[in-house]
Amino acid sequence: MDFVTILDYIGTYAFAISGVRLAARKNFDIFGAYVVGFVTAVGGGTIRDMMLSMTPFWMLQPSYVNITAIALLTVIVFKRWVVRLEYTFFLFDAIGLGLFTVVGIDKTLGAGFPMWVAMIMGCITGAAGGMMRDIFINEIPLIFRKDIYAMACVAGGVVFWLVTLTGAHIIIAQSAAAVCVMLTRILCVHWKVNLPALKGD
Amino acid sequence: MDFVTILDYIGTYAFAISGVRLAARKNFDIFGAYVVGFVTAVGGGTIRDMMLSMTPFWMLQPSYVNITAIALLTVIVFKRWVVRLEYTFFLFDAIGLGLFTVVGIDKTLGAGFPMWVAMIMGCITGAAGGMMRDIFINEIPLIFRKDIYAMACVAGGVVFWLVTLTGAHIIIAQSAAAVCVMLTRILCVHWKVNLPALKGD
Amino acid sequence: MDFVTILDYIGTYAFAISGVRLAARKNFDIFGAYVVGFVTAVGGGTIRDMMLSMTPFWMLQPSYVNITAIALLTVIVFKRWVVRLEYTFFLFDAIGLGLFTVVGIDKTLGAGFPMWVAMIMGCITGAAGGMMRDIFINEIPLIFRKDIYAMACVAGGVVFWLVTLTGAHIIIAQSAAAVCVMLTRILCVHWKVNLPALKGD
Numbered sequence: 001m002d003f004v005t006i007l008d009y010i011g012t013y014a015f016a017i018s019g020v021r022l023a024a025r026k027n028f029d030i031f032g033a034y035v036v037g038f039v040t041a042v043g044g045g046t047i048r049d050m051m052l053s054m055t056p057f058w059m060l061q062p063s064y065v066n067i068t069a070i071a072l073l074t075v076i077v078f079k080r081w082v083v084r085l086e087y088t089f090f091l092f093d094a095i096g097l098g099l100f101t102v103v104g105i106d107k108t109l110g111a112g113f114p115m116w117v118a119m120i121m122g123c124i125t126g127a128a129g130g131m132m133r134d135i136f137i138n139e140i141p142l143i144f145r146k147d148i149y150a151m152a153c154v155a156g157g158v159v160f161w162l163v164t165l166t167g168a169h170i171i172i173a174q175s176a177a178a179v180c181v182m183l184t185r186i187l188c189v190h191w192k193v194n195l196p197a198l199k200g201d
Numbered sequence: 202m203d204f205v206t207i208l209d210y211i212g213t214y215a216f217a218i219s220g221v222r223l224a225a226r227k228n229f230d231i232f233g234a235y236v237v238g239f240v241t242a243v244g245g246g247t248i249r250d251m252m253l254s255m256t257p258f259w260m261l262q263p264s265y266v267n268i269t270a271i272a273l274l275t276v277i278v279f280k281r282w283v284v285r286l287e288y289t290f291f292l293f294d295a296i297g298l299g300l301f302t303v304v305g306i307d308k309t310l311g312a313g314f315p316m317w318v319a320m321i322m323g324c325i326t327g328a329a330g331g332m333m334r335d336i337f338i339n340e341i342p343l344i345f346r347k348d349i350y351a352m353a354c355v356a357g358g359v360v361f362w363l364v365t366l367t368g369a370h371i372i373i374a375q376s377a378a379a380v381c382v383m384l385t386r387i388l389c390v391h392w393k394v395n396l397p398a399l400k401g402d
Numbered sequence: 403m404d405f406v407t408i409l410d411y412i413g414t415y416a417f418a419i420s421g422v423r424l425a426a427r428k429n430f431d432i433f434g435a436y437v438v439g440f441v442t443a444v445g446g447g448t449i450r451d452m453m454l455s456m457t458p459f460w461m462l463q464p465s466y467v468n469i470t471a472i473a474l475l476t477v478i479v480f481k482r483w484v485v486r487l488e489y490t491f492f493l494f495d496a497i498g499l500g501l502f503t504v505v506g507i508d509k510t511l512g513a514g515f516p517m518w519v520a521m522i523m524g525c526i527t528g529a530a531g532g533m534m535r536d537i538f539i540n541e542i543p544l545i546f547r548k549d550i551y552a553m554a555c556v557a558g559g560v561v562f563w564l565v566t567l568t569g570a571h572i573i574i575a576q577s578a579a580a581v582c583v584m585l586t587r588i589l590c591v592h593w594k595v596n597l598p599a600l601k602g603d
Contacts, residue, residue, distance in 0.1 A: 023345070025401030031352050032345025033399050051458055056252055059318050076399065117461050138341045140540045144425070144434025151433050198435050198478070200427030224546070226602030232553050233546025234600050257453055260519050277600065339542045
């Protein structure tokens with residue numbers, strides 16, 4: 001198991017934990033919590049793959065189904081531990097966000113689409129799962145109202161594009177983009193940076 | 202028209218009735234009620250087909266569109282009759298759930314996916330339409346909070362898998378799985394069996 | 403740029419404006435407002451293309467991404483102007499509805515599906531974006547409860563079908579259908595015509 005796969009699994013685990021915990025706050029049963037965790041973890045990549053006319057990635061090997069089960073068990077058995085490690089899970093989530101964005105960009109370029117489509121797909125891969133989670137628990141999606149989240153994916157996409165323009169190796173573009181997403185996310189939460197909100201008429 | 206087709210249509214009718222009735226409780230207009238009924242009836246199979254890279258089944262022949270229209274008419278014209286026959290519609294719904302689960306498993310295995318993917322697709326075929334219905338009427342999906350519903354599809358998938366392991370004919374696995382889903386659903390409602398709910402932190 | 407393309411862009415712009423404005427009423431941030439505007443504008447056509455096993459149309463050229471950005475800027479910079487031109491945007495929206503319906507019908511017939519599927523896809527192309535917008539902002543979809551909206555797409559589909567039955571040229575069927583959708587929409591709002599609502603039991 002290579003380094004990227006390990007990061008992918010850590011990100012999946014953190015995303016699933018966030019889904020299960022929000023479902024628990026609404027008193028979902030264990031099946032419902034599993035579904036919300038799974039959708040949070042794989043929802044973004046599933047929409048991306050369906051738009052790229054590909055089979056959703058989680059149908060090709062059972063790791064994602066199993067990691068979500070481990071996340072559900074973690075929340076049930078080690079609830080206090082999860083609450084105490086809040087910040088660790090936030091970091092894992094940021095790692096997942098960075099990695100998922102880069103995976104989305106890569107897969108879209110590999111399918112022959114131009115960079116601007118890849119940047120959108122990076123965003124969808126990173127942020128659409130959390131959006132689906134919020135729709136399932138009947139809340140207005142958090143990513144539309146709080147924190148820099150999807151914008152971190154956009155920033156990562158821009159960095160990816162700029163680095164490829166320099167002619168650097170793809171690995172450098174990927175690493176720079178992933179680090180950019182993670183840092184943007186972590187620093188914006190740290191400094192409480194938000195996007196300006198619109199006002200209704 | 203063979204026996205399985207008749208069961209399929211009965212299940213579609215029962216699912217559509219449940220969608221139209223919930224839409225009526227929110228005072229949807231007749232078009233909105235039709236859409237919610239249709240999505241309840243065909244939504245699960247549509248998601249399955251799109252994930253399997255197939256054309257959604259209801260686009261290939263007009264029966265499902267017509268059955269939903271009949272369900273809408275039933276609710277409008279025979280409202281009292283629908284309320285009085287509540288238990289009959291519950292049984293029809295359980296029949297639909299069992300049949301849809303088996304159809305989902307079959308179609309997924311036929312597309313060359315392994316058993317664990319087929320079990321998930323059986324679940325999606327049976328339960329995702331009801332989930333979409335609840336999102337449309339702006340409620341937290343019932344299947345995440347009440348009764349054994351999607352878990353009955355999981356139980357049916359396990360039975361299907363166990364029977365195929367014995368080397369029995371596929372017809373036996375299909376029948377056993379469908380009956381398992383129906384009985385699990387009916388008995389759990391009868392005995393008021395629920396899954397344990399999670400508590401938030 | 404031909405006449406149909408211009409109408410398509412005007413419709414996209416009007417749809418995006420409606421999404422951004424509703425997001426603004428819920429105090430979404432600018433990224434969230436962009437996403438809601440984009441989904442309102444391209445959501446219906448995206449669902450249609452995925453059901454037809456095609457690549458979503460907006461991934462093939464960047465106009466729709468750019469038009470949504472212009473719509474977002476319009477709402478931010480010219481808010482009063484947008485409020486004052488309320489009726490103009492309503493007309494643009496009706497133009498978009500008519501054109502999107504016809505595009506949906508055409509694309510579906512071109513993919514080899516029969517007329518009844520094309521009529522449904524015309525409806526989805528015109529109305530599903532607004533439905534997704536309302537789910538994102540956590541409201542019960544307006545099109546299920548108020549005004550003649552999706553029914554205008556149905557009326558346009560019927561007109562398209564009847565005109566093709568006469569053997570007339572496809573251009574005549576397309577124009578008649580688009581005009582029918584626009585007039586139905588505009589006149590029903592003008593005369594306050596609504597579909598009857600259902601009552602719960």
